[in-house]
Every structure is written in C-alpha cells, then in structure tokens.
Amino acid sequence: MTITPILLIAVLYFAFSNSKSAPKSLINIPYHEKHRGICWVASSREVAEAEIQSLVGRNINWISQTPFGWQSGYDNPEVRGNHGREEQNGWWGERDEGLKITTQYAKENGIKTILKPHIWLRDQEGKWRGEIKMKTEEDWQKWFSDYEDFILHYARVAEDAEMEMLCIGTELHQTCIEREEDWRKLIAKIRTIYSGELTYAANFSDEYQDVKFWDALDYIGVQGYFPLTDKENPSVDDLRKGWAIPLKNLEEFSIQYDKPILFTEVGYKSTKDAGIDPWEWPQRINAEEREKIFSEETQANAYQALFDEVMDKPWFAGLHIWKWYPNYGNSRNSSEFNIDFTPQKKQAEQVIIDSFAKFK
Secondary structure: OOOOHHHHHHHHHHHHHHHHHOOOOOOOOOHHHOEEEEEEOOOOHHHHHHHHHHHHOOOOOEEEEOOEEEEEOOOOOOOEEOOOOOOOOOOHHHOHHHHHHHHHHHHHOOOEEEEOOEEEEEOOOOOOHHHOOOOOHHHHHHHHHHHHHHHHHHHHHHHHOOOOEEEEEEOOHHHHHHOHHHHHHHHHHHHHHOOOEEEEEEEOOOHHHHOOOHHHOOEEEEEOOOOOOOOOOOOHHHHHHOOHHHHHHHHHHHHHHOOOEEEEEEOOOOEOOOOOOOOOOOOOOOHHHHHHHEOHHHHHHHHHHHHHHOOOOOOEEEEEEEEEOOOHHHOHHHOOOOOOOOOOOOHHHHHHHHHHHOOO
C-alpha cells in the first residue's frame, strides 16, 4: 500500500492532535527514591531505638511522625499545642525531644523522616477538621495566628533535627478554600525557617483538587483512602479495577501542577469491607462481632492491588502506611481479631515487605 502525501499529512495531524489532548507527565520518580513509608506511632525512647532498626529488614525507608494540636469546636479560633510549654505533655514520641531523637535513630538506619503535625478537633456538633471554618474575619485572623505559632514551632523542630520533609497541614479543607492567601503567606514564612521539602496532606475526596497553593509546595500530598469496590471480600482483581478512575484523576492533577503526588497516608482495616469505605475507623465492638467481620485476606488484597496499580506510576512519589505500632506484640493493639488499620503480624505485612523490596 502506497501512502499518499495527503494521507501522510492526515495521519500526522491526528497523531499531533491526540498528543495535545492527552498530555503526559514529565515527572519520573526513580524506584529507589519513592517513599516506602509507615506512619509511626509515638513510643518510648527505648522502644523507638530497637524498633527503628527492625524497619530496615522490612524494606522501609521513610517514617512519618505526628505531634498534635487541639481545637475545641470547628469555629473556635483557639489552637493549642504542646509547643511553648516548659514541660511538654503527652507521649514521649510526640514531644520535641522524642521527635528529634526518633529522627536521629532513623538517620542512623538510613531512614528519612516527614514531620506531619495534626489538629485534633474536639467538636460537640460532630464536625471533623476538614470543616474547621471561622465565622468572622477577626476569628480567622486569630485562627491563623495560632496555627502559625503551632506550625512554625514544628518547622523549627524539623530544621533542628534535619528532617527531610515537613507537612504543613492535614485535612484542613475549608481553611484552604476560604483562605488561600493566608496559606501562601504562611508557606513563605515556613520557607524562611525550614530548608527541607514541603507538602500538605489533603483528603482524597475533593480536597486535593480544591487546594490552590500546590505550586508553592514540593509535593501534592493526598490521604489516599479511595473507595475501590462495593463488595465484601473482594479479590485483588476487583480492587485493582477500582483504581482506574482515581489514577486517571491523580495523573491529570499531577500534570496540571507539574508536581509528584505522595500518599501522605494510605491504609486498610482488616475487615471484609475494607475496600468499600477505607477511611472509616473500626467500630469499638466486642470480640464476637470483631470475629464476624475480621478478614486478613481482604486487607492483604487491598495492599496488593495498591502496589500493583499505583506504586510504579512515574509521577507517584510513594506512600506512608497507616499505621505502625512499635513493640506491636506487647501493645494493646495486638489482640486477636484486631480489625485496626495496622498490617503488623497479619497477611498484609508480608505483602508490604515483598512489594517494598521491588522498589529498593
């Protein structure tokens, strides 16, 4: 068959048109640079030192550490934290000393750290932190002043300890919608204190697409609790299919901002319905009821689908698994039929270890 000049021009035109309508990301994160991370639960100094070493054999190369601030009421402008107190309250691992020493232990074992402060909202109306929203300009100014004090303190902690990344906020959806310029000013102040990389942890549902200041950060952070199926006890194939739409949207968003996407959290309960509403916390139910809904296999399948579909995407920077308990075998979370998010001592742990090994 002879290709005429007109036909050749038509072929080239359609090829060029298709390439314009479907841009591809130029980001290509090498496998060995991807976050193979876990969300580290605060612990004692002795336990932290021993347990950090055990992460190396599980092919983990990042941990996230989470100190807390507190807010009473979604429209209450007062944000309180341990910072600024002579003697910080709370667990050792959430205090400045614990954060810094844990980071030191991690560095000694070739593990990097992201500091990820959270606001813990205590609200009588049942609101969550994504709904924090002030009623007056005066209250907004007070909230941002308090939050600035809170996050700049941890920017100094992260800089002093040479932590590799700081997450400037977690799931504060309405504040991002209402006060973009305040966030931009705050990011600029953080940059004067902290020299490492920055991200923000946006909820998977609408929030990451509503945040407008990604251009001022280094990574698009997403809390990756996407629903993947409507079935109980789904197969790996069922769960893999559930990633098609989220991945399409995430890739397009990464291209829009020319930024890699990092799952600042992702995790699955060990329950039959773990792929339906992954973000829901396990109910506090008795042992008999836990046994009925318990499923190590579903949790393991969900992780296998996650690694099969997501981890090797060139624009994907990696993930942090919720949640990891140091000294797990001796903790209250290690009871029989534990439906909590932790993959430890369950089928999912080996899936994670083996999958992380492929990205070393």
